[in-house]
Amino acid sequence: MRITRRTFSLTLMLSLAAGALNAAPNILFIAIDDLRAELGAYGADHIHSPHMDGLAERSLLFERAYCMVPTCGASRSSMLSGVRPTETRFRDFRSRVDEDAPWAITLPAHLKAHGYETISLGKVFHAMADNADAWSLPPWRSDAETYARSESQALTRQHKRGPLMEGEDVPDDFFADGQVALKAVSHLRRLAEDSERRHPFFLAVGFERPHLPFVAPRKYWDLYPPEIIALPTNDHAPAGAPAESIRGRTEISHYSDGPQDPILSKELSLALIRGYYATTSYVDALVGQVVDALDELGLADSTTIVLWSDHGFSLGERGYWTKHSTFEIVMRIPLMIRVPDKAEGERTFALTESIDLYPTLCELAGIPIPDTVEGTSLMPLLDDPHQPWKQFAIGRNGPGYTVRTNTFRFTEYSRNGKRLSRMLYDLERDPEETVNLSEAPYLQDVSEDLTKTLHRVLRETEALTPQE
């Protein structure tokens, strides 16, 4: 059932009357910042991620899950509203739902309206003030220092951002992410102990690492001796890639010791890769703290767990660093959904978009899906992970509008309705995207078909946008 705002309160009354709340599961939603799909669970044996790997063994793991926009605010706004980005909506890291799509009912607001206790810890919406009333309690963030060394903190005040990396011998809860994990555990304890509790909970826990700066306690750096770190094999831009395809190098130059030259030295590249791995393992340990608490408190059987990242990240692959591109390594995200007794330890190759999470959680909670939500519930995949599924996963970055099929990734760059350039990669034959085939004569029908698909979905999205 789909609803508009007009029928909203009526359906709420009906669902309350039907006693739907009694059966609704709790939801633990873990959002990780800039985590790419490079974990043990995804076949990356060089990454130390035992806790996320353990969660994957109890979850359905999505091999082909994608973000909507590869930058913080825009990705989170689209996922939490269930609304696709357009040329003017959800464009950059500052994007907010309450500014770009104020008519949208966000996922936490919708769950709260249907009787959930909704809690936001750490980075969930990019801006804390965005949809602040969607939460039952004021959204909470830690005010811990970003760095352990006082010199690094001084540099932060001077440059706005301190150094790219740090690995001091401090406890996990020295930094904000560690404090977020502790706060999550204390909320879970409160929720478990409240035997009078009549409402299910939606606990959103947002970790900031492995986003830059790569700061983690020393013990996580020690998991990765420098000699085991390797540079990517494809550290060059794809042959025939248009200039519009490569952006995002500037993020590194914003740090106090970040070089201005977009070509990083081998030494710095290796150090950054090591730092990314260290911060990934730090967050992995914190995920373990929260998930273990759920088990110890007896909440595991009544709680669905979603682990999601806002976008991927390039560590020098395709000749560039960070995000803000439409390459596979940046659009692809890790995604796990644990529903007790459903598809535990299985994996699916079904094409999945971040906007699919909103209707999935509505279906799981037994509540209606708002009319403006464009995703597709993933619940059928939890019953049968191998069934035929979506043909496309669509996203955007700046002037690039991109589509992933089971075989290809195609991007069209345009401005004011005029095409600038395009890219096509055959991911079956060329998974590392080394040759742009958009102008190859034998693939013209593919490029044309995917162009039509992008334009059709954009028209459908625009038709759903309320005209006020």
Ligand SMILES: [Ca+2]
């Ligand atoms: Ca991010």
